[in-house]
Amino acid sequence: MANKNTFEPNWRKTAPRANSFRSIFKYGDPEGFKHPNKRLVEELKNTFELSAADFKEKESTGDEIVDLKIPSQLSDEQISIFQNISGKENVSADEYERLKYSTGQTLEEHMKLRRKMVGKICDFVVHPRNKSEVEEIVKYCNKEKIPIVVYGGGTSVNFGLYPAGGGVTLVLSTHMNKIIELNETNQTVRVDAGILGPQLENALNNAKEEFQSQYRFTCGHFPQSFEYSSVGGWIVTLGSGQQSSYYGDAADLVLAVEMVTPAGTIRTLDFPATATGPKILDLIKGSEGIFGVVVEVTWKIFRYMPENRKYFGFIFKDWNSAVEASREISQGEFGMPAVFRISDAEETHHGLKLYGIEGTVFDKLMSFRGFKPKERCLFIATSDGSRSFTKNVKRQVKKIARKTGGMYLTSFPAKKWEPGRYKDPYLKEDLMDFGILIDTLETSIKWDNLFDVHQKVRQFIKARPKTICLSHASHFYPQGTNLYFIFILKENDLQAYKNFQKGIIETIVKSGGTLSHHHGVGKMTGFLMEKHLGRNQMNVLYALKKHFDPNNIMNPGGQLGL
Amino acid sequence: MANKNTFEPNWRKTAPRANSFRSIFKYGDPEGFKHPNKRLVEELKNTFELSAADFKEKESTGDEIVDLKIPSQLSDEQISIFQNISGKENVSADEYERLKYSTGQTLEEHMKLRRKMVGKICDFVVHPRNKSEVEEIVKYCNKEKIPIVVYGGGTSVNFGLYPAGGGVTLVLSTHMNKIIELNETNQTVRVDAGILGPQLENALNNAKEEFQSQYRFTCGHFPQSFEYSSVGGWIVTLGSGQQSSYYGDAADLVLAVEMVTPAGTIRTLDFPATATGPKILDLIKGSEGIFGVVVEVTWKIFRYMPENRKYFGFIFKDWNSAVEASREISQGEFGMPAVFRISDAEETHHGLKLYGIEGTVFDKLMSFRGFKPKERCLFIATSDGSRSFTKNVKRQVKKIARKTGGMYLTSFPAKKWEPGRYKDPYLKEDLMDFGILIDTLETSIKWDNLFDVHQKVRQFIKARPKTICLSHASHFYPQGTNLYFIFILKENDLQAYKNFQKGIIETIVKSGGTLSHHHGVGKMTGFLMEKHLGRNQMNVLYALKKHFDPNNIMNPGGQLGL
Structure with missing residues (x-):
């Protein structure tokens, strides 16, 4: 055991090489990392039946330099127009740049770029300096029927940035950020x-x-x-x-x-x-x-009143009582917590490891008090607002938690969670170096179909052998909440992964969830839009599309299922 | 004085005659009334320089029976189709019914119907029993290009119900009310x-x-x-x-x-x-x-937790400090009051009379403490929600009011206001019997143009001699509020009134308010829509209209400025 616990895979600790595929798909800060901690590694080894040897060799790391020859479909005259509008220093026909700004953060894109598989890329990249330049560009593109995709920060997880029709990608974050x-x-x-x-x-x-x-x-x-x-x-x-x-x-x-x-x-x-x-x-x-x-x-x-922020956390016996408490809070009319998140049993199991709660006095107390591992559910929250408000929210939540059988865990778990709140996407890089995929899908549900959606989607995911599925509810409303599914699996086959992912999306909708609570639709889940909204609502979107963009130049090719 | 104070005009205290014009324009319950109280009458007499004699004779009371011959433009075949869909007992071609369901609650409609002036009326009234009937009707009307206006409760104050193109009016409240x-x-x-x-x-x-x-x-x-x-x-x-x-x-x-x-x-x-x-x-x-x-x-x-409701009220030195307190409350992040209303100096002057505060111990205390009549501003509020929440909202509001120079008036004014909250529209009938008009317009503003809009609209209204203008802000948001203007004038000339009203609307928009906060646009203020939204936004509305209703049968003729 001691040996196991000290084992650490050879995580990548250096930034990607300049101009490499990896530099494109790597999330966020090139020097930023979140290496899976030892407890997670143990869990992965157990789940996927891996030994330390499996963490020795990396394959498809995407460190190759992007060396593509993909001719731009724009004419020299068209290119010179864009150069005139935004300045030569703010445009590029270079393949690396074009690939970079055609790429978002779907797992599929990661898998592909690691394998040097490149789909469509835009023909030209423009970094407009101001809105009049955008107006000129849109006018010109409309005349010339050149597609336009807008790139903000590049974090789309559903191919929202994929330039299905080629054309120009406008990068707004370079200059238009004041x-x-x-x-x-x-x-x-x-x-x-x-x-x-x-x-x-x-x-x-x-x-x-x-x-x-x-x-x-x-x-x-x-x-x-x-x-x-x-x-x-x-x-x-x-x-x-x-x-x-x-x-x-x-x-x-x-x-x-x-x-x-x-x-x-x-x-x-x-x-x-x-x-x-x-x-x-x-x-x-x-x-x-x-x-x-x-x-x-x-x-x-x-x-901005961080001095008023309260942190609080609870453990519940099971998912049912955590949900019951959450609904009571959401409908209780004393104000809402800010961070507000309940993890199901499997996510709690991992969360207690990841947040460093496993092995602490809380862990012992929980077990002693009958909150059983793999059944118990973690609740973490903060409250924001004026002092009297945040204090009252915390007080009322504690009352409700007590009534629904929750045990107070002090501010500890929420405070442990907070510093890593933006870091989870960095896990993807490390895990994928060893063939392990981590991805997410999410939906919104009404209270009365929460259990059904949660159960059916988990069933689907867990039907795949050796697959971890962590779920939580966050983003609460009096009428329902968001369900977020994180799944971890070992899979090298791209098509197999895509089929699996598609199955999850279909299960979400079939079981009564919405296609997305906050990731959007993009070009990934668009295939279900008409079924989800009905033909008559889709027709309204078509009518609006036709009005705003009669030449279909704005992000064409399946965005939003159009 | 004693004589004056006991004077009471001969208010109408009986329901309108069946089938009379008055039965159409009278607001609400036929047996419902809110007679102006003695203090208001004194005020009106002073403002308009009236004597008791002026309150003796009523003219244009609209008590005549509706006896119109306005042929329906529908063919017998068309009528029989509607009869078949909704049943003979749920349709009518009778002129009284058609006029009734073509009429809303604008002052102009009141003035006209008192004078037996009838504009366009619908050709046919249908009271559909369910949504499949509505589907059949819409399908048929679309085929036959028969206009449709929907009548819910009939309280539109901007000609939303006016059947500019004739056609069928669907009354939804008769059966579709479950x-x-x-x-x-x-x-x-x-x-x-x-x-x-x-x-x-x-x-x-x-x-x-x-x-x-x-x-x-x-x-x-x-x-x-x-x-x-x-x-x-x-x-x-x-x-x-x-x-x-x-x-x-x-x-x-x-x-x-x-x-x-x-x-x-x-x-x-x-x-x-x-x-x-x-x-x-x-x-x-x-x-x-x-x-x-x-x-x-x-x-x-x-x-529903009425047991938790708190009532509170304050008097402020002036409009500025009442607005300052309101903004601080709206941005204070301790939760919002439910009822939340500040009256400007002129409304406060009248409000204190109308809510029965004038002459009470509060009145004396206010004057003693330097809250000067015609400068001081009344604030009334309630808080709803859970017990801890409503208590805290009240406590925090009191703190802010104290800091901004407000004097606490206990729950008294809000409790005096509450029972009459739906009754003000009844005043219109009584006043108009003696040629006095009371009407309202409203807008939404951002905090930084509240004073400008308030001042300019008041200026415009008060530029008309002998005109009362009461304003309050209600419906609060962190970013601004609603301004509500009530104006009372003596005017018999319809066109003169319409010009005056149009001038107020134009002043609202010119000074930076929006065309409406919550009354909607209807066919009354539509003339300013394009100026207000800009051509490009209007074009989107046209595109949607064309999509949903290519034959322009749904409430045609200027609704929303289209």
């Missing part, structure tokens, strides 16, 4: 759509210094991709942050946008409410690049 | 779209008895028109209730709908959130009957 105006009175911030989470959040946290404001602020939106996703991306994919139960989803947090479309530029009203017919802003939410380019965003902000 | 399913687990209720507020709310309040549920529930939506407006109407006009600062607006409260359109029937997803592209439900919100007929609604509900 804060335009902080309006303290209205508690709004106006930004370029390409700004990434940390740039926005840091400026808001330091508003006193940067904008001479009375208060410090926060954007309230912290998806797992926070560090590498853009505000525009949050809106057009209907994203949801880890504190959404308190702050709301991206759709709630955006007040107004400016969008450039082939049918002209739209600037939506920025009133806190307006009864002036169907709201064009609402159509733009979730539009995933098929109507136009969101260039500017007015975002609601909140006072 | 609760289909209460889902306690999901906290939703599924209803026919024609159900009126009290039917819904009573059933929810009595859920334990009626549905054997564990809790009692509330719908959370209480517009002034609550007693006579329908759930479907709340949604398609983007309504807002008097407790919206806590519960949310109608757009927040609807989870899903079923809508019958010429392009087919749509049933939107009913998940608490879904990232499956632009949401068709969002387009239906605010669609004011131009796309189709909302036949079924899934509505979010809340636990």
Whole structure:
């Protein structure tokens, strides 16, 4: 055992080589890593019946230099137009760049790039400097029928960035990443759509210094991709942050946008409410690049009061009682926790290892008090807001947890969870070096079909031999919640993996979940859109598409199932 | 003085005659009245320089029987089709019925009907019994190009019900007013779209008895028109209730709908959130009957806990400090009050009379403490939710009010306000009997243009000699609020009134307010839609209209400015 516990696979600890395939698919910071800890490795070895020897050799690491010859379909004249609009230094026809900005973060893309399998790539990359350039580009592309894909932070997990029709990819995060105006009175911030989470959040946290404001602020939106996703991306994919139960989803947090479309530029009203017919802003939410380019965003902000944040965690006997407590909290009308997450038995089993709770005094106490391993379920939460509010939320949650049989675990688990909140995507790289795949799918459910969806999707996943399935519910509403499935398997066959993934998606929808709670549709799950929404609703999307983009240049080729 | 104070005009205290014009325009319950109290009468006499003699004779009371001969444009065959669909007892070609269901609650309609001025009326009235009948009717009307207007509760204040193209008016509240399913687990209720507020709310309040549920529930939506407006109407006009600062607006409260359109029937997803592209439900919100007929609604509900409700009120030195307190509350992140309303100096002056506060110990104390008449501003609020939450909201609001110079008035003013909350529309009838007009317009503003809009709109209204203008802010958001203007004037000339009203609407928009916060657009303010939204946004509405309703049969003729 001692031997086992000291074993550590030879994790990759260096950044990818410049211009390598790996440098494209590697998530986030090139120097950033989250190596699976020893407990997880043991679990993987047991599940997949691996020995230390299996962790010796890596294959398909994608370290080869990208050396492709894929002619651009654009003419020299077309290229020179883009050069004139955005400047020679802000455009590229180079294959590495084109592949890079045609790639998102699906597992399939990782698997393919490790094998040097390259699909369609865009013909040209442009980094526009401002919205007038975007207007010129859209106008010109519409005339020339050149497809446009918008790249914000590049974290799409459903082929949202895949340039099915080639064309131009616009990278918004390079230059269009500024804060335009902080309006303290209205508690709004106006930004370029390409700004990434940390740039926005840091400026808001330091508003006193940067904008001479009375208060410090926060954007309230912290998806797992926070560090590498853009505000525009949050809106057009209907994203949801880890504190959404308190702050709301991206759709709630955006007040107004400016969008450039082939049918002209739209600037939506920025009133806190307006009864002036169907709201064009609402159509733009979730539009995933098929109507136009969101260039500017007015975002609601909140006072930044980390000093008031409360952390709390509980262990429940089982999934049923954890869900019962969560529903009671969500419907209890005393305010919502910010982070709010319950793990099912299998995720709890792993979570206790990963958060370092296994082996602590809590672990012993839990077992002593009858919270059985592989049955017990972990609940972690924080509360944000004013002091009186966060205190009361914590107090009320504790009362409900007590009534539903939960044992209080102090602030410890939530505090252990927090620092790693954006780091899980880094696991993918390490595991895949040894042929182990980790991927996620998620859905939204109503309370009355939570158990059914959870059970059926788990059944499907677990029917595959030697497959780990961790699930949690997060993003809570009075009417239901999000179910998030993380699955870990050993698989080298791309098609086999794709079939498995497709089966999960189909099971989610068949069992009564929605196609996505916050990842969006992209080109990956679009095949189910018509079945999910019905022909008549799809026809509305087609009509809007035709209006905004009659030449079908905006992210064509299956995005949103169109 | 004693004489003055005992003077009471000869208010109408009897229901309108059957089949009279008055029976059509009279608001609400035929036996319901809210007679202006003595203090208001004194104020009116002073403002308009009237004597008791002016309150002796009534003119244009609309008591004449409707005796019109307006041939229906429908053929006998068409009529027989509708008879076959909904049954002979549920259709009518009678002129009285047709006029009745072609009429809403604009002041202009009141003025006209008092003068027996009748504009366009629908050709036929149908009271469908269920949604399949609505489907048959829409299909048939689409084939025959017969216009359709939907009548829910009939409380439109902007000619939303005016059948500009004639055709058929569908009255949904007659039969399609049932609760289909209460889902306690999901906290939703599924209803026919024609159900009126009290039917819904009573059933929810009595859920334990009626549905054997564990809790009692509330719908959370209480517009002034609550007693006579329908759930479907709340949604398609983007309504807002008097407790919206806590519960949310109608757009927040609807989870899903079923809508019958010429392009087919749509049933939107009913998940608490879904990232499956632009949401068709969002387009239906605010669609004011131009796309189709909302036949079924899934509505979010809340636990009914009146025992936790707190009432509180304050007086502030002036409008500035009342606004400052309100913004601090709205941005303070301790939870929002439910009722939340600040009156400007002129409304406060009248409000203190109307709520019976004038002359009480509070009045004396206010004056003693330096809250000067005609400067001081009244704040009334309630808090809803769980016990700990409502207590905390009240406590925090009191703290903020103290800091911003407010004096606590106990629960007295809010409790005085509450019983009359739905009754103000009844004033219109009495005043108009003596040639005095009372009407309202409203807008939504951001905090940083609240003062500007308030001031400019007041300026415009007060520029008319002898005109009372009461304003309040209600429906609060962190980003701003609603401004509500009530104006009282003596005017007999219809065109003069219309010009005045148009001027107010134009001033609202010119000074930076939105065209409507919660009344909708209808056919009254549509003329400003394109200017307000811009051509490109209007084009999106046209594209949607063309998709759903290619033959332009759904509420045609200027609704939403189309």
